[in-house]
Amino acid sequence: MASTDPDLQERYNAGPRKASKPSGDQEVVRPVPIPVVVAGVAIPLIVLIVALMMVRTVGDDAAQEAASEPYAAVPLPAPGAETEECAALIDALPPALGDANQVALTEPAPPGVAAYRMPDAEPIVVRCGLDAPPTFVVGVGLQEVNGVQWFNEPDPNPAVTASTWVAVDRPEFVAVTLPEGSGTGPIQDLSDTLTATLDETEPNPAPAG
Structure with missing residues (x-):
């Protein structure tokens, strides 16, 4: 006799069961x-x-x-820039001063000027025939580099990090402006050129006071 228990029938009609996959x-x-x-x-x-x-x-x-970009030189009072001495110096300058290579000047270029650039493009500017530095007076200290007497001309602006040195023992005053970190190579090379090109003269500072 068949069972009519609904609970039992429900348990057996729960639907197909998913067979487990053998481990193999x-x-x-x-x-x-x-x-x-x-x-x-x-x-x-x-x-x-x-x-x-x-x-x-x-x-x-x-x-x-x-x-290698050309340098735009600002004209400065330079009464001796067109003298034979300055022309000879500019012509004798080497293609490099220390790590700086010479670059062209933008036109119109003032006479007696040459420019160089460091690898980071910072300029080095050489000027010949300038007026005497106003602070070059009796008693100031000079520094000799390769036979040339140099005067360090202070900049009135304390924010300026470049330094300007002026050769004071040649027939014309020769200034070079050096950027911070340029080392001693540029002024040494320039001193060698000055010694070979221009005669040595006695420094003549202005009276103090």
């Missing part, structure tokens, strides 16, 4: 091949290196262009 049929996870892993790491790294090299190349080109 479990899905196998295969490792990623080593070449694929290497390629995944190397390719982005190569792309990054190439991009950095391109950026560096562009930066180097811009720096070289700036370091």
